[in-house]
Amino acid sequence: AQSVAQPEDQVNVAEGNPLTVKCTYSVSGNPYLFWYVQYPNRGLQFLLKYITGDNLVKGSYGFEAEFNKSQTSFHLKKPSALVSDSALYFCAVRDGAAGNKLTFGGGTRVLVKP
Amino acid sequence: GAVVSQHPSRVICKSGTSVKIECRSLDFQATTMFWYRQFPKKSLMLMATSNEGSKATYEQGVEKDKFLINHASLTLSTLTVTSAHPEDSSFYICSASRGDYEQYFGPGTRLTVT
Numbered sequence: 001a002q003s004v005a006q007p008e009d010q011v012n013v014a015e016g017n018p019l020t021v022k023c024t025y026s027v028s029g030n031p032y033l034f035w036y037v038q039y040p041n042r043g044l045q046f047l048l049k050y051i052t053g054d055n056l057v058k059g060s061y062g063f064e065a066e067f068n069k070s071q072t073s074f075h076l077k078k079p080s081a082l083v084s085d086s087a088l089y090f091c092a093v094r095d096g097a098a099g100n101k102l103t104f105g106g107g108t109r110v111l112v113k114p
Numbered sequence: 115g116a117v118v119s120q121h122p123s124r125v126i127c128k129s130g131t132s133v134k135i136e137c138r139s140l141d142f143q144a145t146t147m148f149w150y151r152q153f154p155k156k157s158l159m160l161m162a163t164s165n166e167g168s169k170a171t172y173e174q175g176v177e178k179d180k181f182l183i184n185h186a187s188l189t190l191s192t193l194t195v196t197s198a199h200p201e202d203s204s205f206y207i208c209s210a211s212r213g214d215y216e217q218y219f220g221p222g223t224r225l226t227v228t
Contacts, residue, residue: 034216036219041205041222041224042221043221043222045219046219049215049216051215088155090157090158100215100217101160102148102209104157104158105157106157109155
């Protein structure tokens with residue numbers, strides 16, 4: 001079975017500081033990894049994905065994530081956070097050997113303070 | 115490309131009535147659609163997976179007679195909440211896949227049962 005863990009319910013950061021949102025995963029096959037952001041009463045917006053290739057993935061709005069196979073992690077990062085980055089962030093994994101279901105982490109709320 | 119819409123965005127219904135939520139892929143053909151439920155400040159829970167022209171596959175614990183899913187065409191899936199009760203109040207999100215590794219999410223539907 002596939003699973004995703006986001007160990008932090010909330011991350012607080014000052015505007016302009018680096019932002020990191022942690023994610024670890026467990027799959028039996030090759031992982032397809034995704035990050036989404038959700039604003040209040042909205043659906044999910046795609047940020048970035050890792051399927052194969054370079055471990056450092058660059059995505060929308062200045063976000064990037066690093067795939068670390070040995071640590072089974074896919075942490076989301078942004079060098080300089082904006083107040084508008086305050087939202088709910090979800091990491092998700094699809095097991096390449098187990099169909100096309102996505103399993104989501106519990107979500108991490110990011111609060112960027114001015 | 116890859117836009118998914120949901121209708122309605124918000125619905126309020128009385129206890130005991132049924133309500134239908136539509137999910138449409140606007141610019142692509144969706145071989146598979148997914149329905150999720152999200153409780154406040156919680157992650158997304160997959161309810162069911164539907165393929166065009168075949169019966170939906172429900173996740174464990176999801177009542178198929180209560181949450182009727184119809185995937186009538188390659189661009190439309192509907193979720194009908196039958197005999198709704200206040201505990202069915204939630205945020206329902208659909209996603210669509212065109213056969214690759216990605217899911218494209220709709221904006222969500224807020225259901226309130228009074």
